[in-house]
Amino acid sequence: MFLEYAGVKMETLTYDCNREAVYDDDGDTYLFHRWTINAEVVLGPDAGFVNYSTPPIAPNLKPLLDPWGREIRNIIQEERLQFPTSATTTDVNIRAHLMRPRQKLRFYEQSNLSNQNVIEYLLDLPREGDQCDCNAGPTPIAFNIRRIVGNARTIVANFQITAYERDGTYSKTDPSSVLLSNNWRETHELDADYFTTRVVEGVAHFDAAAIERLKLVIDGWRPNLAPKIPRGFRREAVTVALDEDHRRLHYSFVDVQQKATLIDGTGVGVTRAQVELQQMLTKEGDTFASILDTYSSVFEYRANRNFSREQADEDKSQQQGPGRRQRQRRRRLPPPNAPQNSNP
Known part of the structure; x- marks a missing residue:
C-alpha cells in the first residue's frame, strides 16, 4: 500500500486503518464516517525532497579560464556529485508539507505489478474540485521520524492522519444536499388563559466541502429551517447562532397564540393589526330618568304657552273698557259627594 499526502509519496511498511461512524450531538442522526490512518512509512529519493546545497563544482578545485577569462568546465568537475543537505533540513521540508491540513490524501495500492498505472484507491479525499472533506x-x-538512512535520502517515519467521508455527495441545484442533518425539538406552554406558546429549537449540520466550494452563506438558510407559523399564532422571536467553524447553525423560533384571528388565510406581509372598538351602555334607571326629564320639559313648555295666551286675552279685555266687557260664564262643578240632580 502507498500513502500520499500533500504531494509526498510514502510506501507503507505497516499500517492501522480505523473507520468509525460519527453521529450528531444527540447520537440519533448519522453524519459521516471518520478515517484514522496510523502507518509506518518510508520516504525514499522518489519522494522529491532530497535537496542540495552546493553547485556541481568541487570546493577544492578552481575553475579553468580561457584567454578571455571565460570558465572552462572539465570532465572532473562535470562528474562531481552535489553535496546533499543535512537530515535536519530534509526533516523541516517534509514536515512543512505533511503537517498542513486540508491537503490531498490518497491511500491506494497497485493491483497490477506489471503495470503501475493500474491503481485502486481505498481513500481519495478531498474529492475532485473540493478544497476539503x-x-x-x-x-x-x-x-x-524513526530512522534516517544515508545522507538523508531515506527516512523511516510514523505518520498519522484523520479524514472524513460522507455517503453520497452534494449538488448545487439541490440545496438540501448540503445539509448533513437537522434535528429540532418542539415545546408547548399554556398561560393562565390556556393560550399556547410554541418554542422550536434545533441544530443544523452542513457539509464543509459544499460551503467552501459553493461559497454558501449559512445565515441565509434561516428561511429554509424556519417552521411554518400555525393559524392563529404570531411569531414573537427568532434567535440564530452560527458556530466558529461555520458548519453548525443553532436556531430558535417562538410563536404565541393570539386571542383573535383577524385575517383569513396566511396573512403574508401583515405583522401587526390594531383595532379600536367603542361601545356605550345605559342602565334602565338612567333611561327612565331621561324620559321623565323630557316629559317635564314638554309639560313646562305647554304650561308657559297657556299662561301666555291667558295674559294676552286679559290685556286685550282691559283695552276694550268696562262698558264693553264681556262676561265670562263660569261653570262651577259640584262637590264630589253632592247628590246628582237629574233635572236640568
Missing part, C-alpha cells in the same frame, strides 16, 4: 479535513495528527 465534509468536516474541513483531512487533518494530520503526527509525523515522527
Whole structure:
C-alpha cells in the first residue's frame, strides 16, 4: 500500500486503518464516517525532497579560464556529485508539507505489478474540485521520524492522519444536499388563559466541502429551517447562532397564540393589526330618568304657552273698557259627594 499526502509519496511498511461512524450531538442522526490512518512509512529519493546545497563544482578545485577569462568546465568537475543537505533540513521540508491540513490524501495500492498505472484507491479525499472533506479535513495528527538512512535520502517515519467521508455527495441545484442533518425539538406552554406558546429549537449540520466550494452563506438558510407559523399564532422571536467553524447553525423560533384571528388565510406581509372598538351602555334607571326629564320639559313648555295666551286675552279685555266687557260664564262643578240632580 502507498500513502500520499500533500504531494509526498510514502510506501507503507505497516499500517492501522480505523473507520468509525460519527453521529450528531444527540447520537440519533448519522453524519459521516471518520478515517484514522496510523502507518509506518518510508520516504525514499522518489519522494522529491532530497535537496542540495552546493553547485556541481568541487570546493577544492578552481575553475579553468580561457584567454578571455571565460570558465572552462572539465570532465572532473562535470562528474562531481552535489553535496546533499543535512537530515535536519530534509526533516523541516517534509514536515512543512505533511503537517498542513486540508491537503490531498490518497491511500491506494497497485493491483497490477506489471503495470503501475493500474491503481485502486481505498481513500481519495478531498474529492475532485473540493478544497476539503465534509468536516474541513483531512487533518494530520503526527509525523515522527524513526530512522534516517544515508545522507538523508531515506527516512523511516510514523505518520498519522484523520479524514472524513460522507455517503453520497452534494449538488448545487439541490440545496438540501448540503445539509448533513437537522434535528429540532418542539415545546408547548399554556398561560393562565390556556393560550399556547410554541418554542422550536434545533441544530443544523452542513457539509464543509459544499460551503467552501459553493461559497454558501449559512445565515441565509434561516428561511429554509424556519417552521411554518400555525393559524392563529404570531411569531414573537427568532434567535440564530452560527458556530466558529461555520458548519453548525443553532436556531430558535417562538410563536404565541393570539386571542383573535383577524385575517383569513396566511396573512403574508401583515405583522401587526390594531383595532379600536367603542361601545356605550345605559342602565334602565338612567333611561327612565331621561324620559321623565323630557316629559317635564314638554309639560313646562305647554304650561308657559297657556299662561301666555291667558295674559294676552286679559290685556286685550282691559283695552276694550268696562262698558264693553264681556262676561265670562263660569261653570262651577259640584262637590264630589253632592247628590246628582237629574233635572236640568
